[in-house]
Amino acid sequence: KAGVTQTPRYLIKTRGQQVTLSCSPISGHRSVSWYQQTPGQGLQFLFEYFSETQRNKGNFPGRFSGRQFSNSRSEMNVSTLELGDSALYLCASSPGGRGSWTDTQYFGPGTRLTVL
Amino acid sequence: QKEVEQDPGPLSVPEGAIVSLNCTYSNSAFQYFMWYRQYSRKGPELLMYTYSSGNKEDGRFTAQVDKSSKYISLFIRDSQPSDSATYLCAMSGAGSYQLTFGKGTKLSVIP
Numbered sequence: 001k002a003g004v005t006q007t008p009r010y011l012i013k014t015r016g017q018q019v020t021l022s023c024s025p026i027s028g029h030r031s032v033s034w035y036q037q038t039p040g041q042g043l044q045f046l047f048e049y050f051s052e053t054q055r056n057k058g059n060f061p062g063r064f065s066g067r068q069f070s071n072s073r074s075e076m077n078v079s080t081l082e083l084g085d086s087a088l089y090l091c092a093s094s095p096g097g098r099g100s101w102t103d104t105q106y107f108g109p110g111t112r113l114t115v116l
Numbered sequence: 117q118k119e120v121e122q123d124p125g126p127l128s129v130p131e132g133a134i135v136s137l138n139c140t141y142s143n144s145a146f147q148y149f150m151w152y153r154q155y156s157r158k159g160p161e162l163l164m165y166t167y168s169s170g171n172k173e174d175g176r177f178t179a180q181v182d183k184s185s186k187y188i189s190l191f192i193r194d195s196q197p198s199d200s201a202t203y204l205c206a207m208s209g210a211g212s213y214q215l216t217f218g219k220g221t222k223l224s225v226i227p
Contacts, residue, residue: 004159033214042219043160043204056213090159105215107152107159 002027004093004108012114018079021111025072025093032074033105034066037088046089049074078113086115119143122205122218131227135192139205139218142186146207146216149181151190154202154220163203164190195225 005024013019025032034046045058049068066076072093078085089112092105122139129135137151148167152160164179166172166188172179178191188207192199205218 031213035215035217043206043215043217045214045216048213050213058214092159104162104165107161109157109159 004091004106006089006091006108006111008111009109010112010114012116013081014116015081015083017081018077019081019113020075020077021089021091021113023074023076023091023093023108025074025091026106029093029095029106030072031094032068032072033092033094034074034076035090035092036060037090037110038086043090046076081115083115086113088112119216120205120207120218123221124219126222126224128224128226129195131195131197131225133195133225135195135199135223135225137190137192137203137205137221137223139188140186141188141207141216143207143209143216144183144186145209145212147210148208149179149188150206150215151177151179152204152206152217154204156201160204197225197227200224 007022031050033048035043037043046060047054047066048056052068063079068074088110090107090110092107094105120141151164153163154160164177166179166181169181169183176193180189202220202222204220206215208215
């Protein structure tokens with residue numbers, strides 16, 4: 001079974017630009033979560049989608065948004081990039097059914113975003 | 117106070133040593149506890165998953181949860197150079213779809 005894939009793997013942007021990152025979950029998984037990982041703050045939860053609906057959102061500004069498509073693929077968007085947005089953005093998928101908080105989350109390799 | 121505290125290390129041990137990694141937490145609503153391993157330039161991979169208090173063993177790995185002390189541990193027996201990675205604790209509450217992570221402990225196992 002193929003794992004979680006994320007594209008692109010590396011991205012360089014300048015301040016003020018916007019960026020879109022993509023995540024394809026494991027086949028059959030309907031829940032996709034996004035996390036930001038930085039040396040200073042560690043892994044922080046951004047949001048989680050299930051069946052195209054956002055079920056949970058972390059404490060990030062509105063510049064961070066996401067969506068999920070009917071095939072469970074997900075995208076996250078960051079608008080008006082700031083230097084502090086430089087991070088590894090990780091996507092995780094899980095089956096996401098009833099009682100899904102017990103589901104194992106499988107992480108992708110991440111997209112490394114550098115903002116200059 | 118951070119919800120989850122984890123000593124970042126780095127921790128360096130000789131091959132064959134027993135490694136002890138720990139996290140403390142403040143949110144009593146956490147019921148599910150996980151340990152992830154992350155190699156450089158890779159995403160985290162799940163090592164151990166436990167619910168509530170108790171011990172769980174899987175090969176060379178043992179996870180312990182003490183909810184009364186809000187303290188979780190991961191023990192690695194007969195450590196190998198291939199265990200060199202960053203170890204992240206993570207936890208979540210019932211009905212929550214998000215994981216709260218520690219900052220990770222960087223482990224090096226020296227041959």
